[in-house]
Amino acid sequence: MAELPRFRLADAPFDAAGLQARLQDARAGACAGFEGRVRDHHDGRAVAGLRYEAYAELAEREGEAIVGDALKRFDIIDAACVHRVGDLAVGELAVWVGVSAAHRDAAFAACRWIIDEVKARVPIWKHERYAEGDAGWLHPGR
């Protein structure tokens, strides 16, 4: 059986609890998860919803490299990450990271590291729609 990807893009809502359950392992005393959700404000403006666009080929390659790096850098058993693309409403799950490890320190640290690296490196872009009717791409540092 082919190995499942540890990072993937999802173009529809996905089940984080089911993914988290797949990380369970008899050696794992700790299972940490992070859920990033669509928030209703940005920079003091009311957000009505957003769209994520990705350069899928590169995003999947880069995301897989990040999770693979985490498995080398931290004393963990398994890790996975899913990032939504497409249109999302306020409150919807945008990104999920799950990590299993023997102990909690490594599970928390790897989970934090993975989401930080994904945000910094993976070619995914957020297009926010504001309650006032306008919309725009977020390009930090521009």
Add this chain to the structure above:
Amino acid sequence: MSRRVEVLYFAALRDASGVASERLDTQAADLAALYAELQARHRLPFPQRQLRVAVAGEFAHWGDPVRDGSTVAFIPPVSGG
């Protein structure tokens, strides 16, 4: 020597160029020169230093040569998560 490349545009770069991708012939020797050419043509709203560049779905270097038949993507600052 002219080379034929496919260029992919994302997010604000796609809005500026008006297309998700285009095929074009270029004399540009390296990826930096290709971006300069297209930045002028489409009034792309980023200086090169704010972007990364990818070839064939992998990150590349601005000094890499433009290869005939390759797919080039300019990567504006990302905002996932």
